[in-house]
Amino acid sequence: MNEYQYSTEIPGGGHWSFRMRRGTQLRLTDLHGGGNAGMLFYNPENLLERYNAPDTLKCQHTFRLSRGNCLYSDMGRIFASIIEDDHGWHDTVCGNTRYSHIAEKWGARDYQHHRNGWFQNGHDAFLVEMEKYGLNRQDLAANVNWFSKVATDKEGNLYLDDTTARAGDRVVLRFEMDTLVILHSCPHPLSQADSYPALPIQVELGLAAPIASDDVCRNWCEENQRGFQNNALYHLGT
Amino acid sequence: MITESQYDDKAVDFREMVAAGDYFLHTLKKGQVIRILDLEGNQAADTLFFNAEDPGERYSAMDTIREQGNVYLTAGSVLRSNENNPMLEIIADTCGRHDTLGGACATESNTVRYALEKRCMHACRDSWMLAIAEHPEYGLDKRDISHNINFFMNVPVTEAGGLTFADGISAPGKYVEMRACMDVIVLISNCPQLNNPCNGYNPTPVAVLIWDQ
Numbered sequence: 001m002n003e004y005q006y007s008t009e010i011p012g013g014g015h016w017s018f019r020m021r022r023g024t025q026l027r028l029t030d031l032h033g034g035g036n037a038g039m040l041f042y043n044p045e046n047l048l049e050r051y052n053a054p055d056t057l058k059c060q061h062t063f064r065l066s067r068g069n070c071l072y073s074d075m076g077r078i079f080a081s082i083i084e085d086d087h088g089w090h091d092t093v094c095g096n097t098r099y100s101h102i103a104e105k106w107g108a109r110d111y112q113h114h115r116n117g118w119f120q121n122g123h124d125a126f127l128v129e130m131e132k133y134g135l136n137r138q139d140l141a142a143n144v145n146w147f148s149k150v151a152t153d154k155e156g157n158l159y160l161d162d163t164t165a166r167a168g169d170r171v172v173l174r175f176e177m178d179t180l181v182i183l184h185s186c187p188h189p190l191s192q193a194d195s196y197p198a199l200p201i202q203v204e205l206g207l208a209a210p211i212a213s214d215d216v217c218r219n220w221c222e223e224n225q226r227g228f229q230n231n232a233l234y235h236l237g238t
Numbered sequence: 239m240i241t242e243s244q245y246d247d248k249a250v251d252f253r254e255m256v257a258a259g260d261y262f263l264h265t266l267k268k269g270q271v272i273r274i275l276d277l278e279g280n281q282a283a284d285t286l287f288f289n290a291e292d293p294g295e296r297y298s299a300m301d302t303i304r305e306q307g308n309v310y311l312t313a314g315s316v317l318r319s320n321e322n323n324p325m326l327e328i329i330a331d332t333c334g335r336h337d338t339l340g341g342a343c344a345t346e347s348n349t350v351r352y353a354l355e356k357r358c359m360h361a362c363r364d365s366w367m368l369a370i371a372e373h374p375e376y377g378l379d380k381r382d383i384s385h386n387i388n389f390f391m392n393v394p395v396t397e398a399g400g401l402t403f404a405d406g407i408s409a410p411g412k413y414v415e416m417r418a419c420m421d422v423i424v425l426i427s428n429c430p431q432l433n434n435p436c437n438g439y440n441p442t443p444v445a446v447l448i449w450d451q
């Protein structure tokens with residue numbers, strides 16, 4: 001693996017965005033354990049093409065995201081592949097916190113009194129970053145919540161299992177096409193923490209190694225092999 | 239949860255058949271009750287809802303399942319928007335469970351799920367695209383087309399995190415009924431999928447019934 005050439009720390013309750021190029025990779029680290037990173041994906045050349053959680057789940061017959069899984073757009077293409085993962089289970093069905101959730105759980109805080117100690121919510125954090133690219137709430141699709149394991153019981157009831165979170169857990173995404181990434185580090189909406197969990201996420205960027213013939217993501221299932229074929233067609237002539 | 243309707247289908251104010259593979263687009267007024275009826279069984283009705291006053295506000299699968307804390311929809315479920323507002327409430331359901339995780343079939347995702355050559359088979363997202371193209375008066379465009387409900391479809395989630403497409407649990411005459419909490423645009427694709435058990439490999443018509451009160 002090549003060295004990461006850029007590193008930054010997103011403090012808890014922060015937001016960030018970046019245009020990732022095809023062939024680069026992004027490593028997220030849950031520095032203290034129990035963090036959450038919400039993430040959205042768009043094609044910068046056609047912002048109507050965006051991450052599609054249902055297609056991602058049903059194409060791979062999974063409810064959880066982990067190493068070997070790919071993140072699909074609504075156009076049958078792969079934005080990114082999960083090539084490394086210490087955590088083992090990431091959520092993509094619970095969406096975001098809103099201002100009302102934060103105020104109800106942890107009390108309202110405002111910027112005038114608390115400065116950067118105010119409690120940002122995931123919904124607003126996404127909208128702030130999205131508007132910078134001409135995107136608005138109509139473009140807000142389901143996001144991934146990295147480092148948050150949300151499981152179900154037999155009746156389909158959801159619960160956030162925070163027993164598996166460890167400081168230093170990492171997940172690495174390899175980008176299979178140019179992708180606009182929108183990120184926030186706000187709490188998971190099912191968090192039961194006693195106080196607002198303002199937990200930082202480290203972001204590192206670097207170049208990805210060439211895809212080998214035994215690549216775990218491409219070979220995860222026949223569906224992913226066809227997804228990679230769709231990407232190859234998209235890049236024909238480039 | 240199996241809950242029978244309180245409404246008399248002989249006293250219905252509106253009734254329309256939606257042929258296999260066709261779409262249904264209609265504005266439902268606040269307080270009106272809509273029933274989707276699976277006439278022959280094992281059909282999937284891929285449905286979107288929009289705030290009729292502001293179509294940028296639309297049904298959100300994620301807000302709905304998060305707020306109810308459960309991945310399945312049935313009687314008692316409140317269908318929420320991307321603004322986390324109640325749009326409709328399911329008031330009767332003789333099927334017992336409906337899916338909102340599986341999304342809709344699309345020609346593009348069919349290439350991944352089944353075979354690259356399946357691209358030209360008809361799919362739900364194409365029906366929605368045709369509906370919004372043919373009806374500009376509703377003010378909908380592609381960016382509004384998001385995650386949907388698959389009425390009558392069975393997509394079990396396992397405790398280990400698996401997701402499977404199982405045979406339908408619907409049957410001829412099963413229905414789901416909702417009351418609108420706001421004026422909503424209803425957009426149904428009566429699913430033309432031929433590659434998985436959601437339609438029993440045989441798409442069939444559904445009926446839509448509406449009561450004014």
